Amino acid sequence: MRRLKYMILLVFVFISGCWDRMEMNDLAFVTGTAMDLSDDGNMLLCSLQIATPSTEGGMSGGGSGSKNNFFIISAEGKNGNEIHQKLQKKSSRHLFYSHRSIVFISERLAKHGIQGVLDIFTHDPRNRLKTYIMVVKGEAGRNILQMNYPLKQVPIEAVREMENSGDDLAVTLKDFFISSESEGVHPVVGVIESDIHSKDPHKQLFKLAGAGVFKDLKLSGLLDINETLGLMWVTNKLKFGRITANLPEGNGEVGMMITHADRKIITQTGHDSVQFKIQLEGQGSLVENNSGLDINEPKNLKLITKALENAAKKLVKDVIFKIQKKYKVDSVGFGQEIYKHNPEKWAILKNQWDTRFPEADILVEVNLIIKGEGMVHSSFEKESE
Incomplete structure (x- = not known):
């Protein structure tokens, strides 16, 4: 009788051990995020770049250069919780952030202040602090998300590799938080901008354009490419x-x-x-x-x-x-x-x-x-x- 009880218990362990596991087909892989101010300046506008699922059920890959390898969803809100709820309503799959490589902050929002933005990434355990952060010069952050890049299936990966090239400033959320809380230093992040101005996002490219200098979580100003090289040398x-x-x-x-x-x-x-x-x-x-x-x-x-x-x-x-x-x-x-x-x-x-x-x-x-x-x-x- 005791042996039968143990066998029944073991069966329940096997059939219930993975009850909360989420399959890949149930996930929407977020590859990049852009944060902007709403048109009236009273709310945050968050845009997500999501990799498009392939016909086999996984994520699209390879080097075909398809323009349909990602899509964008956006939502406005006063805080991160409200924004996430609205974004999730626009996705039939569960939003999954662990593959996100970069967060773009528009220059307009950066000058306004990013305290509310940082709260989203510090209090939500779904966000990785190894994600890169950049300021988008002179335009909305979501514009960069919409651009295609000829050498990469998902263009945000191209930005990440450019940041890691060695002669451009690469700053993660973790780096930014450490600098913000450290004695006697203020954070600096990389800057990106459109390289070709065209109304068609599929005909635009982007380029790294220097650095953004922050003080009290507000953008104080920008440094060009040469100035950024000098700053990187001085900061080792x-x-x-x-x-x-x-x-x-x-x-x-x-x-x-x-x-x-x-x-x-x-x-x-x-x-x-x-x-x-x-x-x-x-x-x-x-x-x-x-x-x-x-x-x-x-x-x-x-x-x-x-x-x-x-x-x-x-x-x-x-x-x-x-x-x-x-x-x-x-x-x-x-x-x-x-x-x-x-x-x-x-x-x-x-x-x-x-x-x-x-x-x-x-x-x-x-x-x-x-x-x-x-x-x-x-x-x-x-x-x-």
Whole structure:
């Protein structure tokens, strides 16, 4: 009798163990999200890009370039719970967010403030903090969701891979939250925009367009591609990048690919002064030489290196000037450097940092090492002469 009871119990375990499992055919895979302000500016407008199911019941894949590999649904609401309820009503399948790779925030919403947007992603366990976040420059975020990309079946995956390329800013929700809550630094995110302006979304492309600087969860301003490269170098996030320099006395231009970059920030705080010295290191190869100089000559290589160092220094000083004097936002984390090395001094400066940072003295030093320079001699025209 006891044996029969155990067998009946075992049967119930097997038939009831997966009662709440959801099959793939019951899921709608969200690949991207866009957040905008409604036309009247009083509500949030959320748009989801959802991968289209294939005829076999899974998700469409491959490289056919079909324009029907995704569809968009949108809903307005005052909070995330209301929006999700409305979006779910528009989908016959359960919305599944674990495959979402990116969240777009329109520039208009970012300037208005994204506190309400962040609450959606912090309190809902269905959202992954490894999802990337970007600002859409000059247009609605949902416009990017609607664009096709010729090299990817689902275009949002193309954005994710572009972000991971190494010379563009890639920021996840987790990165943004950490920066927002850290001492002495404000968050920065990547920026994207349409590359070809056309009314037909299938004929448009997108491109990465720099970075967005945030303060108090509001967009303070934008940085262009070159300024973003300088910011990434100063914040020690640069994997590789390109620098172009004009040689003195009109001797032409040279270009360098930086493949190894490093930085060190030295902090000096006096009674009434704050000074920082940024020491930048870089190694790479010369990839362009539109001059008549033979770089096998040590003096010419020294001249080229100096020109590239000056160009890199100007690039970094330009971005420092912009965030320090124009936006007045410590996006680099100079305050964090004080906090880490002199917490007692930071306790005094913390409440004054918004006014002290724009007046801080910041010096920049650059040291470059060019390797493989023998592969690029003087320009073809000069050598032919």
